Amino acid sequence: MSVYKKLQEARCEMQKMTLSKSGKNTFAGYSYFELGDFLPAINDLFLEKGLCGVVSFTATLATLRVVDVEDGSAVEFTSPMGSAALKGCHEVQNVGAVETYQRRYLYVTALEIVEHDALEPVTGAPQQAQTKEKPNQQYDWTALIADIAKAKTMDILKAAFDAGLAAAKAANNKAMAGTFTKAKDKRKSELSAQSEAA
Known part of the structure; x- marks a missing residue:
């Protein structure tokens, strides 16, 4: 087995x-x-x-x-x-x-x-999308980084990076913004290498 x-x-x-x-x-x-x-x-x-x-x-x-x-x-x-x-x-x-x-x-x-869905309580369900963002909002940083790391295309990578960066800015977390940038650059390099090899 x-x-x-x-x-x-x-x-x-x-x-x-x-x-x-x-x-x-x-x-x-x-x-x-x-x-x-x-x-x-x-x-x-x-x-x-x-x-x-x-x-x-x-x-x-x-x-x-x-x-x-x-x-x-x-x-x-x-x-x-x-x-x-x-x-x-x-x-x-x-x-x-x-x-x-x-x-x-x-x-x-x-x-x-x-x-x-870890993001729903933070971002709000669709019908609550217009509510004012609360200070000190909590984010699932690991999930946001994972979205960047597993992006299959450059467009998906850009969207995942933008979402992570927006969360980092909303939380005033410069360290996470840097982490997202490093993860994005790494995945961009990987996707570029895959594209050249194809």
Whole structure:
């Protein structure tokens, strides 16, 4: 049995479970899954299916490698690394916060765990599009960076970059604006190389 079949079985069993969201975003008014809400269930499912999840980080990429412990086949899920600037925290605490978020997003992706649209509480549902933007708005920086990193065309890349830059400006976050610019330049270079090779 391949890693893909086992992972799909784990996904189907996972979606039948009733999981509680313990994370609360009181500012935007929604609940979300924290890592501890679903990781114990995933570990039990992986043990039962003969799978093992291994998370690793580089300066630019977070990776979840799901391995079939019986035949060694594996599938990887990746996400561009983000950054955190939590007030009153040491640098290592900011690194830990980013890694925790990345682990959560990687497992949510791998197991197809369905959450709310993270942008909707921030940008407002379509019928609320005209409401005045609130100060100190919270944004899903990792998702915005991922949109830039996975853009398939230059037009999509421009739209993703513009969305990220607008969010960074609205939040007055110059560091994220720089991160978006670096991610855009990297993806632009990749797309250009693909175009030349074609």
